[in-house]
Amino acid sequence: MPYLPETRILLGTQLVFNVGFYAVIPFLAGAMGGDFGLDAAAVGLVLGARTFSQQGMFLFGGLLADRWGARRAILTGCLVRIAGYATLAAASDFTLFLLGAVLTGAGGALFSPALESRLSHADRAEHTDERGPGKGRRSVFVWLAITGEMGALAGPLLGAALLGWGFDAALAAGIVVFVAVTVLLWFRLPVAPGAVSAGAPKTSGAGKQEAAPAHSNGALGCLKNRRFVAFCLLASTNMVAYNQMYFAFPLELERRGLDASWLAMLFLLASVLTLLLQLPVAAAGQRLGPGRTMSAGFLLVGAALAAAAVTSVDAGSVPAEASGSAPGVSSPVVSVALMAGIVGALILGHMLLTPTILSLIPRFIPAKGPASGRGAYYGLSATCGGVAVLAGNAVLGWLLDLTGRHHWWPGTPWLPMIGLAVLAALTLPRLLQGLHRGTTQGSAAAAPEATAPEARARPN
Template sequence: MPFRRYRPETRTLLGAQLVFNLGFYAVVPFLAGAMGGDYGLDAAAVGLVPGARTFSQQGMFLFGGMLADRWGARRAILTGCLVRILGYATLAAASDFTLFLLGAVLTGVGGALFSPALESRLSHADSPTGAGGPAGGKTGRPPVFVWLAVTGEVGAVLGPVLGSLLLGWGFDAALAAGIGIFAAVTVLLWYRLPAVPARSLQKQDAGGPGGTHAGARPALRCLGDRCFVVFCMLAGTNMLAYNQLYFAVPVELSRRGLDGAWLGALVLLASALTLLLQLPVAAAGRRLGPARALSAGFVLLAAAFTVGATTSVHPGSSGNSLAPVVGTVAVLILGHMLLTPTILSLIPAFVPAEGPASGRGAYYGLAATCGGTAVLAGNAVLGRLLDLTDRHHWWPGTPWVPLIMLACLAAAALPPVLRGHRRGRPSEASSTPGLSGRTA
């Protein structure tokens, strides 16, 4: 089995991602219902708490990556698990808005500590030297970030199933299960994840060519790299696009007079496509090379949004076919499957070769924060356009137009960004798999 060809550390990290998602999705999707139903909180509070959780996680990814660089990935991952346990325990003890808000924020902070550290460690877990390119660059096996997508999706599928079964005993039972899951992950990682102190990876900070740049803090390095910042801003369109499965698609279903059960079916379709097609789609991306894979992925996103726009209907319409929405979701997920491993595998190529490998945490954190910012800003604009479209009876596909334009912009602009980065660092272009086309 290809999964067994990875090192034990890599398999441990991928297993941790699966279980981390399992514990998350067994609880968080049911939080709003428990707050409104079991505890009688009003709609404003119910809406604010999940929003605070999302903001605390997305907004702190860069900070979490910086801590991973300072502490080492192992310590940051373990701390993220402990903070999420504390968040769930706070939710279990909550009976009013304040504690629910605190528990939700702690839950988000735990994810912000966990994810950039895990991605940073995975990015060089399979590299022979521990640096010098994205993991999974060896021929004959998928890049490690492809398996990260697959294992994470397994947890995302099984989590709600577990949570729905536990809700028969009440929301506290789901929280207790989540605490148990994260406690098990913490113990497993404590014993199985090798300790690699961040400071032991920083021996080259002070010397060598470009020593001043290498000695800068990782956060300042990634923020000062204009090519990387542009890359993150454009790549963030992928997260904004995927989020439309939970924002624009439900609106479109509502316009067609279809209830929430159909959304559940579409989410299940997205998960099934990911589990079935992630490996072959990623293999196609590797054959294309990173620049063409990015362009193809964003073209697929633009095509998905075009289908959504041209088949959109006005609110209150009934008797409309579900097929265009299914097509939109299917093409959207194909693009997302092509883009996500490619983007994650390319990030180490922007880390200065003379810098510490531990500095990758801030780079992964910045990429995730840009994606979260794109979701917040993009959904705000999209929501405004949806209101204006309904109020003024504009063409119903109007809200999809900015999404089409953003996807096309990313498809056209990302290959030149990669070429510009390669020209700026010619000594590394031939030795960096992420830019030479040997990895997705």
């Protein structure tokens, strides 16, 4: 991974940020319910508020990254996450848990769009180096996915090891992790040329500060970019499908007569596949080109969902206690193999899609000087994904209930999502036609950014 030093720092930050998150948040529900006696409704509200505060504020975080500069937004996000963990450590009732959860989510919302925005400059620079266009290294976002997955694997192991000393020990470890990240970034992450606060004086000449970021079409110009909004809505199908690892797949396991331990094995499979195959899958995507990569990725996602639909078990079925399998499924081995194949196809599609989507976002930004709302574009993409997951899960849950109540074909709830995946596979390549291949900021503006670049698996 021979990237520029700042790029390596930001990729390392992604890993450590995820370690600090996953060492705490997976155990939060158990601590609130078991240690502090909060009821299920209160626990659900706290966890929902954390997710909503992050997903809902991504666009706001991107706007702040454009206004403040990515460095300041990243550091502020770290500090807000530290404040959130400190509040959780001091919490003993619902109010403080809710406040701590909201602060934790807000920290991620400030951090992620700024990190991705800054890395996008490095991504363009690495792909237009001295070897010529199209012959550069793999997308920086491929490594972002890998380092994020490493953090998602290591974090729960650290948190589980610390739970023997209590939940406060896990929170203390998380605070230490984020403080260390903040200090490192403060000293090692330079201010990108041209990223100065609004209202700063304009100067000219090499090595001097440039004008404040130019806000193309206003601060919310990304919302007026109809092609980009359509791209975000179609691309968000990737996040909706991936989120079924948390929502619909556990229900499928239960219907197939498999206990919760198998869910952990599926998550492990997803992580192992990502770590082992992300690089070769990304290389295949680079050879295909972005349009065909998007089509192939969404067709894989659609195939995974179609397999889930075809092999789905009736919600009214009762698992056979003797054999440990659900009616209609020959054995637990077959059930596990089917689910593993479904997860494998879904993750392969996700590996093709996620780095490609992130690397394509700058192509939609109008060339309006040294900065034109890049953070807002990344923030809007993330917010669309969060809204789509919320809406998609609501529709899927509603269809699951209707299917069970009216004894429809068990695969019915999956049909809308399969249709969306096919629609995205057919439409996105056409949507990408005519987009410029080079940096949207102009080569002269990109060159200084490349000397001090910036940072998916979107940090949580």
